[in-house]
Structure formats: structure tokens, C-alpha cells
Amino acid sequence: MSDAKDTDEDGEADGLRKVIHVDMDAFFASVEQRDNPELRGKPVAVGGSGGRGVVAAASYEARKFGVRSAMPSVTAKRLCPDLIFVRHRFDAYKEASRQIRAIFHHHTDLVEPLSLDEAYLDVTEDKLGIGSATRIAELIRQEIRAKTKLTASAGVSYNKFLAKIASDQNKPDGMCVIRPGEGAQFVAKLPIRRFHGVGPKGAEKMARLGIETGGDLALKDIEWLRANFGSFADYLYRAARGIDLRPVRSSRIRKSVGGERTFNRDLSSGSELRETMEDIIDIVWGYIERAEAKGRTVTLKMKYTDFQIFSRAKTVDRPIETKAEFAAIGRTLLEEVLPLPMPIRLMGLTLSKLEGDGEAEQSRPDAQLSLL
Numbered sequence: 001m002s003d004a005k006d007t008d009e010d011g012e013a014d015g016l017r018k019v020i021h022v023d024m025d026a027f028f029a030s031v032e033q034r035d036n037p038e039l040r041g042k043p044v045a046v047g048g049s050g051g052r053g054v055v056a057a058a059s060y061e062a063r064k065f066g067v068r069s070a071m072p073s074v075t076a077k078r079l080c081p082d083l084i085f086v087r088h089r090f091d092a093y094k095e096a097s098r099q100i101r102a103i104f105h106h107h108t109d110l111v112e113p114l115s116l117d118e119a120y121l122d123v124t125e126d127k128l129g130i131g132s133a134t135r136i137a138e139l140i141r142q143e144i145r146a147k148t149k150l151t152a153s154a155g156v157s158y159n160k161f162l163a164k165i166a167s168d169q170n171k172p173d174g175m176c177v178i179r180p181g182e183g184a185q186f187v188a189k190l191p192i193r194r195f196h197g198v199g200p201k202g203a204e205k206m207a208r209l210g211i212e213t214g215g216d217l218a219l220k221d222i223e224w225l226r227a228n229f230g231s232f233a234d235y236l237y238r239a240a241r242g243i244d245l246r247p248v249r250s251s252r253i254r255k256s257v258g259g260e261r262t263f264n265r266d267l268s269s270g271s272e273l274r275e276t277m278e279d280i281i282d283i284v285w286g287y288i289e290r291a292e293a294k295g296r297t298v299t300l301k302m303k304y305t306d307f308q309i310f311s312r313a314k315t316v317d318r319p320i321e322t323k324a325e326f327a328a329i330g331r332t333l334l335e336e337v338l339p340l341p342m343p344i345r346l347m348g349l350t351l352s353k354l355e356g357d358g359e360a361e362q363s364r365p366d367a368q369l370s371l372l
Contacts, residue, residue: 016180018133019248020121021155021163022140024100025172027117028057031096032086034149042084047283049073049085054261054283056088060172072264090289093117096148103143107136112248116290118167120160122248134177141175157183161244164196183242188215195239197232214240257293259284260348266305268343276347277334278327284349285323294319297353298326300333303346312337315353326351 024030028046033039043062047055053073065080077083097116104111107130110122123136130136137154144152151173155166162178165186169176178186192211193203209228211217217240225233238244261280267273298320299313312333320326330349 016158017122017248018124019157019160019163020123020133020137020140021160021167022100022104022119022121022137022144023153023155023164023167023171024117024144025151025153026057026059026063027096027150028088028093029059029062030150031092032089033059035092036086039084039086043067043080043082044084044086045073045076046086046088047073048087048279049077053085053279056283056286075264088286090286094289096150099148100144100152103140103147106143107140110248110250112250120163120248134175137175141173159183159242159244160246160248161196161239162186162242165190165194168194178242184218187240187242188213188218190214192217195236197235255354256295256350256352257284257288257291257354258299258348258350258352259287260301260346262303262346263344266343266345267347268340270338273334273338273340273344273347274331277330280347280349281323281327281330284351285326288326288351293351293354294321295351295354296320297351298329298333299350299352300330300337301346301348301350302337302340302344304341305343305345307345310337320351 029044032044032046033042039059041061042059043065044059045055045062045067046057047053055067055069055071055073055076057069058067058071058076062076062080062083065083067076067080067083073085093116100117101111101113101119104119104121107126107128108121108123109127112120114120121136121140123130123133126136128136130139133156137156141152141154144150153167153171153173154175155163155169155178156175157163157166157178158180162183166176166178191213192198192206193200195214198206206212206217211220217236220237220240222233222237225236229236259280261276263276267276296317296319297313297315299311301309301311303309314329314333316325316329320329326349
């Protein structure tokens with residue numbers, strides 16, 4: 001593994017891709033701090049501060065106190081009493097994202113956005129003939145800072161899995177390079193929670209099975225993994241060895257965009273559920289705007305206290321283009337299931353049947369936006 005100082009060569013072997021993963025640093029909160037000097041250097045959270053509010057993004061000053069995205073606002077405020085809440089401004093975030101994507105496309109047309117603030121780039125053959133993926137990543141970070149006054153972190157490697165891990169290695173405003181021959185060794189030392197797609201519950205299960213690091217995972221054969229993790233086993237087997245054959249897709253199509261929220265306490269009353277629905281509508285529509293998605297089906301998902309999952313969906317004739325349309329359908333779906341037979345522990349909304357969905361690839365861990 002190398003840091004940003006090692007720029008003489010990338011060390012790419014013949015036949016290997018040159019992949020960069022660029023991830024903006026605390027994007028929403030950083031835009032707010034950029035545009036409002038009074039917020040600079042202070043703990044900032046983008047999101048609602050009410051009893052059922054959720055943190056959409058947190059500045060690094062807030063993260064020092066343990067504040068994280070998707071955290072209930074009341075928990076965030078308890079961790080950081082001086083936390084400053086600001087409402088999201090998606091127009092400002094989208095404008096910054098457009099500037100950033102223009103910088104990406106200056107270097108390559110193989111750009112796969114994951115959201116407004118991160119993307120994969122394949123620079124195996126870059127437009128400017130620079131050749132070095134490390135140098136290109138440095139230039140991109142410099143151009144982003146110059147044009148947007150924001151900072152970005154980057155990971156450089158020979159596949160998407162390693163590049164994404166690398167971009168998180170030296171955050172904020174850092175860069176990491178994982179060269180050919182270094183992938184398996186790097187992954188071996190990686191805490192299993194750092195594997196993309198392994199959530200807290202998955203990490204807990206692995207810990208019970210004696211798996212704490214990528215090295216522990218690499219000791220398990222594919223049959224054992226399939227017996228314990230089902231369809232997730234093949235991904236884990238390859239990832240533990242630093243293998244990822246997925247290409248960077250400039251035209252990747254999402255199958256759905258949505259989010260769900262698990263409550264601190266079970267909910268049952270209509271008034272509480274309606275209030276929570278408004279909060280979920282607000283945040284999920286933000287995700288839809290980030291993905292620039294237009295779809296025709298809205299699905300309401302609920303998980304009861306006995307862990308049974310219930311869903312109800314409505315499909316309309318034309319793509320939903322406004323928050324008002326999305327909200328109206330979400331509210332209607334909720335009213336159709338009230339009163340509930342028992343309290344719920346989770347509720348979510350998803351927009352699907354997206355434009356171009358007939359060509360959509362299979363869902364992957366990084367294709368679903370979530371608020372948990």
C-alpha cells in the first residue's frame with residue numbers, strides 16, 4: 001500500500017484496470033460550511049433537529065463526538081450538545097456535484113456515479129494521455145478544490161473493491177494507492193466491518209464465527225461460506241482475496257432508490273406513524289434527487305415487532321417527478337394499512353420501476369441508499 005507521495009509510477013500490470021474511487025469529504029456538511037462562514041470549524045449536522053429527525057450528514061467536527069449519518073437527531077444532540085443542525089439544500093449539493101462530474105469527464109468517459117458525492121473512474125486509457133492513475137487522482141483532487149472549494153479523498157487500485165476501500169483509508173482530504181500484488185495483503189489486515197456490504201449485524205455474526213479480519217475470512221473455503229452466508233458467499237470469497245471483476249459502468253441503471261428507518265421504540269398510533277412518514281418522505285426524496293431517479297412505483301415497507309415484513313405498493317402511469325406526487329402516494333399507502341394489527345419497528349419507502357429499468361443490472365450492495 002502506498003500513500004499520495006508515491007507518484008512516480010502506478011505499477012499497473014498488463015491487463016489490469018486502473019480504477020479511481022473519489023469520495024467527497026462530509027459532502028453535504030462541507031457545502032454548508034463553505035457557503036456559511038459562521039459554520040466553519042464547528043460541529044454541523046444536515047437534517048432535522050426534531051424528535052424524529054435523522055442526521056443526513058455530519059461534519060468532521062461533529063464526527064469526533066460520534067455523530068454519524070442516519071443517526072437519530074436526538075442521539076446526535078446527546079453526543080454533541082453544541083451540534084448545529086441545518087436543513088438540507090439539495091440544489092446547492094447538485095450544483096457542486098455537476099462541477100465535480102465535469103472534472104471527472106475531463107479525464108475519462110468511464111465514470112460510474114454512486115451518488116452526488118462519490119464515483120468510480122476507469123482511467124486505464126485516460127483522455128489526456130497522462131497514463132498514471134495516481135497522478136490523475138491527484139489532479140482531480142486539486143481541480144475539485146480549486147473549482148468548488150471542497151475537499152475529496154481518493155483511492156487508486158486495479159479494481160473497484162480495492163479502490164473504494166482505499167479512498168476511505170486516509171480521510172479526510174487524503175489519498176491511498178493499492179498497487180498490483182498488494183491487494184490480498186492489504187485486505188488481510190482489514191477489519192471485516194470495512195468490507196463494503198457487511199453491516200453491523202453481519203459483522204456480529206462473523207465475529208461469533210471467529211472472523212474479525214479479511215485474513216480470517218480468507219481461511220474459509222467457499223463451501224463453508226456458502227453454508228453460512230448463502231448467496232453472499234461468492235462476494236466474500238473474492239473480496240477476501242482482493243478480487244473484483246466488475247467493470248466501471250458509465251451507464252449503470254439503478255433498479256430502485258429508497259430508504260428505511262428502524263425506530264428506537266416500537267410505533268403503533270396513527271399520529272406517530274403519520275409524523276414519521278413525513279420525515280421518511282423528506283429524506284428519501286432527497287435520496288431520489290441525489291440519484292436523479294424517476295420511477296413509477298412507490299412501495300411502503302413495514303417490519304412488525306414479531307419481525308414479519310409487510311409491504312404495499314402503488315404503480316402510476318407516468319414517472320413521478322415531484323416530491324408532492326411521491327409524498328401523496330406514500331401517505332395514501334400508509335392510510336390504507338391503518339390501523340395496524342400490531343406495532344412496527346421499521347418503516348421505509350422505495351421508488352422503483354425507474355426509467356430504463358428494463359436494462360437494469362442486478363442489485364448490488366452499493367445500489368441501495370439506506371437510512372437506518
